[in-house]
Amino acid sequence: MNVSDHIKEIEHVADGRNTGRDAVVLESWRRCLDTYQLDPAKAREAVIVSDTRLREHRQRSGDLVHIARSALEALYRQVAEQNYVLLLSDRQGVTVEFLGDPSFNNNLRKAGLYLGSEWSEPRAGTCAVGACIATGEALTIHQTDHFDVTHTPLSCTAAPIYDTQGALAAVLDISLLSSPILKTSQNMARHLVSSTVRRIELANLMASSRHDLVLRFASAPEFLDVDPEAALSVDGAGRITGMTHGAARFLAASRGLDWRKPDELLGQRVEAFFEADLDELASHTRSSLPQERRIVVKGGTILYAHAIEPQQTRSTVPLARSKPEATVSRIGESGPAIQNLQRKVKRLAPSKLPILLQGETGTGKEHLARIIHDLSGLSGRFVTINCAAIPEQLIESELFGYLPGAFTGALPKGRKGLVEEADGGTLFLDEIGDMPLVAQNRLLRVLAEGEVLPVGGSTPQKVDFRVISASHRPLRDMVLTGDFREDLYYRLNTAVMTLPPLREREDFLWLLERTLEKHSVPGRLLSLSDAARLTLAHHRWPGNIRELDNAIAFAAALCDDGFITVDDLPEHLVFASTTPVADERELDLRTLLAACDGNVSEAARRLGIDRTTLHRRMRRLGIGKPH
Structure with missing residues (x-):
């Protein structure tokens, strides 16, 4: 379609005609014409905000970007070979995170597919990010769906990211400078973006609901523990305190409410939406099989639930807690390697010696660490930290906590770190070999002094815990190459246990x-x-x-x-x-x-x-x- 034909089609829509395009595109065109008074004949160059404005937008989105980073990088690895560019825009449409091939930077910047680009509808006309902000729905704006003629070569697919209170927080977009003619070619892109958004929202809910019960849901038991579709958090009185967008939709549908009005959902008791009370919902932990965790939503929808206990349980939450059988027989049955492991665990578990678990990925290192904790007699919690999953920028605040106002975006009340939450119990450092050197320095000080200093704090707090670490990487070799601190290695490897591959x-x-x-x-x-x-x-x-x-x-x-x-x-x-x-x-x-x-x-x-x-x-x- 040439420029004049494109402009004529938009004019036909202005006259009230239906040209056969998707309804979401036609509605956006009408907003551009009627609300924003944009001229389809006037080309609009891509807008890149100033460095000062970009810093302000990025600071406001700092927490979300940190939480989303690993998911964004995983998505980009999936689509990079097809020449997609990944943009994370804030609720104003400004790109605060960008992943793309550096060799195309000039072309991407000119097209607006770049850090600091502004994609709100009033500024850019019909586009995926802008339409997503306006509708709150995942969508694709493909080539001539764009209002502005300068953007018609592009194909853009976006999905909204909602915060735990049901408000639009950001938009995730993947775009192509050029693509096949058919819009259906982007169906898989839409699926990938929506799936990534779902995981980001879940991670955000888990990070902000550490003192509440979290309920995760799936429509099929097979995916309940690996890829839940929705989640919500519940306080000790059974009131809903947070939710992902998927949860907002099914909660609203169960009562005939509007998911766009989260105030009608938040603060309500769970019994208002489920054919089950808090006790029953809280009992659906991993101690039972996924197929047994069946629940009924008001209105008759069948879902499967997974309850995750608060990381700091409040006594008012009547959570079901299964006590695992404390026996070394859970490690394995026969063979010299397994028998040697059982002997070591039986002797070392009651001590507080640091233990390093080595073995290939998937050999059951966390399972073994939990067995050691169960046999230790410690009254405190078993706290797991996946050192490979926490973004480097967040690892200190996650491990050691932070005080109110410690940094831009910090929670008003501050946050207790995971190390402090392991006080009296076991701290399990999974994939310790992936911990950045800066965090290794801080961890070494904690282990040496038995004190933790929150980010932004000046007064250390005493902590007493047993540390178990694990890695599939050879830590001794990493010490020799300078990738792992030697003094930390010797504080962690008092006892070493190696799990054999399957x-x-x-x-x-x-x-x-x-x-x-x-x-x-x-x-x-x-x-x-x-x-x-x-x-x-x-x-x-x-x-x-x-x-x-x-x-x-x-x-x-x-x-x-x-x-x-x-x-x-x-x-x-x-x-x-x-x-x-x-x-x-x-x-x-x-x-x-x-x-x-x-x-x-x-x-x-x-x-x-x-x-x-x-x-x-x-x-x-x-x-x-x-x-």
């Missing part, structure tokens, strides 16, 4: 059975065909126990009547198997051994593996050497 564990069969039990539900116990069991035994499990858990969860959702066959397993497991997946007889190791007259070497040759590997698999499957 491919080397002789109790694989035991772990497999525990995983099947975990994903079973009453009346539907999971079981495996011989072929499926052998396929799982042959896999290398680069993701370790976490990958096994995901595979069984996937198969449980797909199988009929709880019986898992090879066809129900994730495809990558089947294709990666070292043994061809043909039928039950070919995959039955016992049959193969019998056909080889018990000759393990011959069976290994037929499988294309070495004899030692076959012996290990036989132990994992509980198959003794044939006589």
Whole structure:
């Protein structure tokens, strides 16, 4: 469409005609014409605000940017190869965060896809960010959907980010300088942006609701613990104190209310929206299977709930709390490595010695740390800090807390740090190898002096806790390269425990059975065909126990009547198997051994593996050497 045709179409809309474009585009065009008095024939250059104004906008959005940063970077990694640019705009439409290919900076800045660009409708006409601010909805403004002719080469997809009180806080946008003609080409972009926004809102709610019960919801139990669709926070009296946008929508729908009026939702008791009281909702912790955490929303909608206890529980909140069985048998069943771990845990758990857990990602380091805490006899809490997940700019305030007014955007009452919340209990530092050196310095001082100094404070506070740290990275090597402080390393590694990767564990069969039990539900116990069991035994499990858990969860959702066959397993497991997946007889190791007259070497040759590997698999499957 050339410029004159584009202007004519906008004029037709001004005359009240429907040109067939999406309703959201037509409504935006009318706002540009009637409310903002914009001239479609007058080209409007992209606006980049001054450095002073940009600093002001970024300071006001500081907390949200910090919380959102890891999610933004993850989204950009997904779309960068398709030449997308990522913009995070504040509620005024000013871009306060930008991710894009530096080699295109000149073109991006000229197009307004740059840090400090202003994309409000009064300034830029119809655009994704501006229309998103006006409507509060996720949308795509594709090429000639734009009001201004200077923006018609662009394709922009945006979704709103709401704060915990239901107010629009920001807009996340990914844009292309050029794209395919069809608008439907951006459907996946819209899905990715909306999913990222959902995760940012959840992280924001969790960060601001540390003293309230948090309820997370999903429409399917399989995704409840891994990718919830909505969440809300509840105080000790059962009143709603915060919510994500997804929660605002389903709460409003349950009572026929308007989600755009959050005051009608906040402060209300949960019984007004659910066919359940606070006690029942609070009981839906991970101690029960996701399928058992079924709740009914007023109006009949079925959801599944996950209750997360306050990080500092108030006595008025009657939370259900399951006490795990304090026994080393939860570590594993057999094998020299596991037995050695059990012996160490039994002896060291009651002491307060610092323990360093080493092992590949997904081997169960946090699970082991919790077992050590349960056996320690400590009365305090088990507080987890994922050192790799906290943005570097936030790590000091998260660990050590801050006083009121310590920095721009700080909460009026300040915040207690996670280290202080572990007082009397266990502080678990997961992925300690990813902690920045500056934070390592502060942590070393805390461990050495037993005191914590909040950001902006001058008076240290005494703390007493047991520290357990974990990393998949070799900390000793990092000390040699200068990436990890040597003095901190020696304060953390008084006792070192190494978790073996799943491919080397002789109790694989035991772990497999525990995983099947975990994903079973009453009346539907999971079981495996011989072929499926052998396929799982042959896999290398680069993701370790976490990958096994995901595979069984996937198969449980797909199988009929709880019986898992090879066809129900994730495809990558089947294709990666070292043994061809043909039928039950070919995959039955016992049959193969019998056909080889018990000759393990011959069976290994037929499988294309070495004899030692076959012996290990036989132990994992509980198959003794044939006589």
